[in-house]
Amino acid sequence: MGISTDFSVAIAGAGLSGLCLAQYLTRAGIDVHVYERDQGPFVRRQGYRIILDRHGLAALQESLPRPLYRLALVTGDEPGGHVRFTDSRLRDAFTVNFKEEPHATRQVDRLTLRSILTTGLDGRIHYGKAAVAMDDGGRAGLRLRFADGTAAVASVVVGADGVGSALRPQITPDAEPASTPMVGVYGRSPLRRDGVSVIPEALRNSGVLAIADRPGRAFFFTSMRFGERPREAFARLAPGSYPPTGDDYVMWGLLLQQEEVPPGLRGNLLALRELAARMTTDFHPLIRRLVDTAELDATVLNPFATGRRPGRWAVPRATMMGDAVHVMPPFGAHGGNTALRDAALLGHKLVEARSSGAPVEEAIAGYQAEMVPYAFDAVDNAARLMRRLTGGAAAPHWVLTRVLPRLHRVTVPEA
Numbered sequence: 124m125g126i127s128t129d130f131s132v133a134i135a136g137a138g139l140s141g142l143c144l145a146q147y148l149t150r151a152g153i154d155v156h157v158y159e160r161d162q163g164p165f166v167r168r169q170g171y172r173i174i175l176d177r178h179g180l181a182a183l184q185e186s187l188p189r190p191l192y193r194l195a196l197v198t199g200d201e202p203g204g205h206v207r208f209t210d211s212r213l214r215d216a217f218t219v220n221f222k223e224e225p226h227a228t229r230q231v232d233r234l235t236l237r238s239i240l241t242t243g244l245d246g247r248i249h250y251g252k253a254a255v256a257m258d259d260g261g262r263a264g265l266r267l268r269f270a271d272g273t274a275a276v277a278s279v280v281v282g283a284d285g286v287g288s289a290l291r292p293q294i295t296p297d298a299e300p301a302s303t304p305m306v307g308v309y310g311r312s313p314l315r316r317d318g319v320s321v322i323p324e325a326l327r328n329s330g331v332l333a334i335a336d337r338p339g340r341a342f343f344f345t346s347m348r349f350g351e352r353p354r355e356a357f358a359r360l361a362p363g364s365y366p367p368t369g370d371d372y373v374m375w376g377l378l379l380q381q382e383e384v385p386p387g388l389r390g391n392l393l394a395l396r397e398l399a400a401r402m403t404t405d406f407h408p409l410i411r412r413l414v415d416t417a418e419l420d421a422t423v424l425n426p427f428a429t430g431r432r433p434g435r436w437a438v439p440r441a442t443m444m445g446d447a448v449h450v451m452p453p454f455g456a457h458g459g460n461t462a463l464r465d466a467a468l469l470g471h472k473l474v475e476a477r478s479s480g481a482p483v484e485e486a487i488a489g490y491q492a493e494m495v496p497y498a499f500d501a502v503d504n505a506a507r508l509m510r511r512l513t514g515g516a517a518a519p520h521w522v523l524t525r526v527l528p529r530l531h532r533v534t535v536p537e538a
Contacts, residue, residue: 130477133158133267133277135254135290139173139233140445140462141283142240145247147186147470153477156275157244158267160253160284164241164365165234171311171374171421172347173236175199177227179460182467191239194360197351198369199231206330208512211342213333213407233459234367235353242364254282255289257441265440279473279483280441283462286428288447295433295443300450303506304339305427305513306384307376307453308399310417314346314371321412322346322373332512333406339513340383342403342410344375375413376453377402378513381426389424396422427452429506432499436491439484444469449498454508457501465494 132148134141137159148155175183175195184192207218241248253270257280260266264278282290286300314320320327322344330345348371357366377399388394399414399422430449436442445462469490476486 130154130483131156131264131277132279132281132473133265133275134281134283135267135288136282136284136445136447137161137164137241137248137250138283138285138445138462139236139240139459140466141281142237142244142248143182143186143463143466144281144283144444144470145244146188146191146240147467148473149244149247150186150188151470151474151477153474155247156277157248158252158254158269158275159248159250160270162251164237164248164250165367171233171309171372172345173231173233173459174456175229175231175463176456176460178464180227180229182460182463185467186463186470187239188243190360191242194239194356195231195236196229197360198235198349198353198356199229200348200350201229205328206332207326209331209333211333211335211406211410213331213409218329230347232347232349232353232367232369235349235369238353238357238365238367239361242361253289254284257290257293257438265438278440279487280438281469282441282443282447283445283466284447286446286450288443290441291443291447294436294438294441295448296437297435298431298433298448300428300430302381303427303429303452303509304381305378305452305509306381307378307425307427308384308395309374309376309423309425310396310399310414311372311374311421312413312416312418314348314373316416320346321409321416323409333410334512335406339378339380340402341378341513342375342406343378344373344410344413346373347371373413375410375417377414384424392419392422395424425453427509430499430502432495433491436488439487442469442487442491444494448494449502451502451505452509454505454512455501457505461498461501465490465498468493 131154134157137157141157145155145157205218209215255270256268257265260276263276265280266274266276267280268274282288332343334341349369353366353369403410403414428450444465451458472486472490476483
């Protein structure tokens with residue numbers, strides 16, 4: 124299918140939602156370009172692994188060519204679908220099963236998924252282009268301006284540039300995200316040591332949230348095992364594209380109160396790992412080993428924020444997706460799935476309008492009307508779960524960390 128250039132879309136941000144939308148529109152023959160502030164596709168970490176639910180999988184299936192969707196499935200792993208809540212010594216308090224449909228979830232590596240989403244978009248992703256603002260581009264539509272002084276004109280502009288979106292003040296002036304008291308120090312560590320998994324078989328298919336005796340501190344970890352090694356899978360299904368290394372790993376996150384993090388730590392990788400080590404001194408030895416063996420360049424600090432529902436959309440031919448509009452705390456595994464769902468929905472609306480000749484403003488308004496309810500239900504659920512698990516309420520925390528674990532065996536011996 125040839126590319127139609129009389130109708131064009133400019134996307135600010137080459138994260139999951141921006142790339143997914145670009146794939147959708149390219150397949151439909153719509154002229155689309157993605158502008159990313161980073162100098163290259165993998166110059167910084169953007170998360171580790173993601174559990175795709177039925178919405179995320181459906182969005183990828185709808186947006187990607189069949190071989191690329193297959194590539195996402197075969198390099199992933201079917202997760203256990205449950206999270207164990209334990210005390211700091213890994214004694215079970217209770218388990219929550221998030222897997223309503225046994226075959227409707229898939230755990231994938233985020234870097235691998237980004238590689239898949241960039242495949243086939245040659246010449247349509249432009250790096251080193253930090254969007255700073257929009258203005259009227261005349262009859263052609265909107266002009267998207269970049270920090271380097273250049274600009275791009277498009278019929279539609281989509282802000283997919285994350286929680287710090289430069290376009291949000293123009294598109295939704297009243298929707299600046301709210302900060303929360305919580306931050307996360309994230310890391311990844313090798314799954315195997317001397318050929319043996321550091322995660323015991325009892326936890327093979329579990330995510331684990333170990334809650335400290337002190338309210339507001341917890342440690343999450345889960346293993347990422349590739350179903351098929353990306354190098355072989357890419358060679359078979361997407362020859363010529365870039366395969367990540369694909370070594371199995373453990374991703375972890377230390378949840379802390381903002382006030383516990385010294386100022387100026389962001390970007391100081393060694394200091395971040397030292398902070399994580401200091402804050403997990405009283406945790407189970409397995410957790411301390413994960414921190415001690417963490418890959419230094421994969422350690423990041425992430426303050427948690429919650430999106431605010433937009434009261435109005437100020438630019439009829441511009442809209443937003445993902446964290447740019449509905450950032451949420453990482454509780455419940457909704458963030459990435461909601462972003463992918465946005466991309467498929469917006470892609471569908473734009474293609475439908477292009478085919479029918481309907482005004483693109485109506486397509487965008489329709490997308491926003493559908494997106495806001497499901498996205499902000501997810502924001503509310505994630506924020507509620509964060510408060511329950513990390514809040515300072517003495518009685519629930521005492522039950523969670525002292526009473527319930529006494530009723531269960533120790534899952535992982537400390538030897």
